[in-house]
Amino acid sequence: MKLFNTDTETQVFRNRDSLQDDYVPDELAGDTRDDEMQQLATALQPIITGDQPDNVLVRGPNGSGKTAAVRVVLNILDYEIESIEGVNFSYVIVNGSQHNTGYQLTRDLANKLHPDTDFRQGHSYSALLNAVAEGIKDLDGAVVVAIDELSDIDDVDKLLYLLTRSSSNDALAGKQMGVVATTTDASFKNELSPHVKSTIGKRTVKFDAYTSNQLREVLNHRVEKAFAEGSVDESAISLCAALATQQGGDARFALDLLKYGGDIANRGDGRVTETEINQANDMWAREHVDSIVSDFSLKERQVLCAYMELREVADVTSPRTAQIVRRYQTLAGRSKSAEVVSDRTVARYLQSLVDEGLLRSTLHQDKEGTWREYEPAFDSIHYLDALRSDVDRDKIAPHEDLVSMIKQ
Template identity: 30%
Template sequence: MGMFQRDRQVFADAEPLDDSYEPEDIRERDEELEKYKRALQPIIDNRPTSNIFLYGKTGTGKTVATKFMLSHLENDATEYDDVELSTVWVSCENLSSSYQVAVTLVNELRESKDKDRISTTGYSQQRVFDILYEELDEFGGTVVIVLDEIDNIGHSDDILYGLPRARSNGYVEDVRPVIVGISNDFQFRENLSPKVKDTLAEKEILFPPYDANQLRSILNPRAEKAFHDDVLNDDVVPLCAAFAAQDTGSARQAIRLLREAGELAQADDTETVSEEHVRNAQDELEKNQLYEGMQELTTQGHAVLCALAYHQAIGEVPVRSRDLYQRYVKICERLDADNVSERRVRDHLSDMNMLGLISVYERNEGLSAGRYHEYDLDVPLKAVLEVLLSTNRFEGPAKIIRSTADENNLLQSDISDY
């Protein structure tokens, strides 16, 4: 008998537990989907359409809802001879500027027509925008441009100014671009330049975290498809839902927890998935979520984390926000990146505290110094550096921090001990 054997006890079809799985219907988002439908309806009516921005934390259904709605929109648009509709989807996860987004958009549009891609360098931003307008005009009709994780572009928001004004400025004649922006940062709009806020004139749809009852509703049909009959103990799905609801309210987290519990049961060669498997899976995923939480930070979030890692490496922690901000500004200058205000840096620190990545200490030194906050990493420095080193833009600063930490003997403990 070989080392690997096909599982016939636990999983019937694990696909519904995969991150890429697209369900036939969207549960527990009726109100949000109704708003989405109203926002997209003008496309079918063949009239000008507002831009649409979706806000919510990771795992709250923004992306899956967008794929669901656009799939129906594309299908229904074929029923009308006077409706020309195209969609283009760009993930901004590794894009930090309007220039990079525009180049990626051009290449996505060109690829759909089997045309040569353009280089990611060698053009001015305005030239790339001009090429983008030319490509869009070739499509004609309405082109829905989905910019997923748009908050990664930070202050480099020129594309959000240029695209909505392209038709009124005469840059395009035959096309109506409609932006659908998806952001994990509720504060993203507040940090846009005033001219962009005024130009976007978008409809906003907020996706709040799921509660335990909603997560159970989402998990149940997936569990029925994914596992053999009578494999799951009755308390497994409710416990997965409760753990995820208490932590992030993320459906993605609840689904991963259920899958991990099933894999642990499979490893135990047992015919049932129990509460113990769920609790063990929760312990395992908590460690993984710390890495994922760090990886999913925006460019600005990574810069703040990098600044805190520097202070950790030189042994100056906990560190006051004003000192941390000075280091953050220097890192942004080194990366040739825009820096945000000290207040926004504190917002990023607050988000990282909620993710369990850092600790915050409130100090009160009376009339002499007043009240202030200090910050410290709540995860191993080695883990932080591993994430920063895997992010191309931060590889240089991370190497310097790692060298400094080595000199101070601060990287002796292994991540696996955490």
Template identity: 30%
Template sequence: MAGPFSDIERSIFVSKEVLSEDHQPDQILERDEEIDQYRHALQDVLFGRTPQNVMLYGKAGLGKTAVTTYMMEALQDEVTKRPDADDVHVHELNCNGKSLYTVVRTLVNGLLPEHASEFPKRGLGTADAFEELYTQLDRIGGTHLVVFDEIDHLDDVDTLLYELPRARSIGHITNSKVGVIGISNNYTFRQSLSPKVKDTLMETEISFSPYDASELRTILADRADRAFVEGTCDDSAIARAAAIAAKDRGNARQAIDLLRVGGEVATRGDDERVDDSHIVKAQELVQRGRLRNRIRDQTQHAQLLLETAAYIEQQGESPARSRTIKDRYEAVAESHAVDPLTTLKSIQNHLSDLHMLGFLQRRDRNHGEGGGRYYEYQLDLDPQIVVEIRQEAEAKPSP
């Protein structure tokens, strides 16, 4: 009896992983200027000097992490050929949802000798963790580059950026050198730092701008050459994927996803080539998938408020004031057996956050002294898709 996979004989993909989000290309395309800035910022390492601190800014999907990985690997390779350079140790951490203590503790545990006990999760303070970090850095010696991805999500980031870059100059370490590399999706992150941090950080700032359609076509053509069987991906598919992504956010990740999903659409349809019609079909699938991930990344109450806003939109009652949303939200929360937030202020804070994240539109209403001033909110997404995503999430059993 034939099995469910027995009739699968060929695929238009020859190396599908090239189109995956975690693929690290050997060559970085269309980021020559940023690479050149990075190169100058880190060149002191080649001569045994303390590295500059570097801050990278730009929205997701613009190549910040890929360029950083590429530069770290290239630097580690180059120092082996340079007699004046120290050994280079690279440490990479994602700060999203982490406390400062957790981040420093993770660094310490990555530096401890193989058979040493881990630094404790609790019972000691952040100062103790920093002290142990300095001890381990000096024990190992060399140059240490610490990459903090999503650094803008770290609590007490001022302490981190005041302490670590100054560790050698104020005598906390003597046998090693440290450079901080921060990656942020927030272009205004530096403005949130304290004046003393701004004055002492002395970092090189590298801003990653969105890709245009021509740049995205170059990137996609390179990926397509390696991902698909020769002759099975039309130029029209590459051009359409690049145009869609450039018009949206200039996001390379989105463009690559469109090409991959377009290939999957062609495969399911038993088509021998990927063309622009497959990319058009892929667009809705990719948008829905990204929106699903964005919604599921929100807190439980933020998701409930989005579901509430979707119902209000479907009933033709938007925009709505926060008081109206609160009443409807309480009913939605109770329908999911969730205790709702109890204060209007907490609701308003969540609504403001959802507006800042692009989920909601907000309108400022001012009716003078008699009517007062207030905000009205309206869903800035397709309400049906939001409701379907929320239904999927509620139907999925908890892990």
């Protein structure tokens, strides 16, 4: 069996790395984000004249181009300032999604500012803040700290207070600097102290989800960089855009489909068509569902299994909360590995399934009362595959008909 395609002349990729999440293009596709980038540039314009830039909160859903736009704008500003005599500019980027706490984020920033020093667990928060302040003061000219996914971080007040109030902070006295932070959740500001909240959200740039047409433009732009000429069908690009639109206009998802489709084409006839994209979508869904379900507690997986029993065995198309609770109680009673949780906890677990994108819920109301119905976001086979190991190890005891479906 031949595992690899070693014929370089039939490879569909020209530069596969340009489809990765951390790839920063020289420019964004067409005019898809021109207005938002102009707003960012306006906030940073004071740097050109040696003044302090505004702090900016960039908000929008996942895959809406926030991170790429911020990095492109910072790269352009850095390039253009080089031609202005007497004006200097530096920027540092940290990724909040890689950390849980303000302490961890501050330590990461300190390490970026002091590449010859290794700040590890054990340094006090105040020592790390001092290291950040000293590192920023040592940088040339005005400084912008870009924080990606700020809302993922707990207890970030101390760092933000230092960075956003440099003009009144002795540690950064005289330093012209600003913060550009991206977030998917603007409500996180409610958890900040009043002093920080008043400075971080004064200027907001909002990114809406990409439309299907915008996604096609993004994909066509990236295809030119990533793929050999003529190796991707236009219909495959349209299908990627349509599937990504169903996922909330997520450009990262669309690019992942294109990348996986290219991988499949490399093992086939060397062309990305709708067939390869459909296979890529199925592969992504299977891996996505499995990765989420594997992180759930056993009780949460039992609730998911109860939902699948109603769908697959009882033929209930859109199970209601009360139906799922009753089915869960029956299923949990058959299982010996976990105690039965309360009705309220089951409802909370169902909301977790919705929050993770595995189920879609709809609220209904009539004169009889109010209830929620749940529908799957993916094909049933992916949920059953994700539950297989629990059934094989007798941690979950579903109805025998569902066991047959899971094990077939």
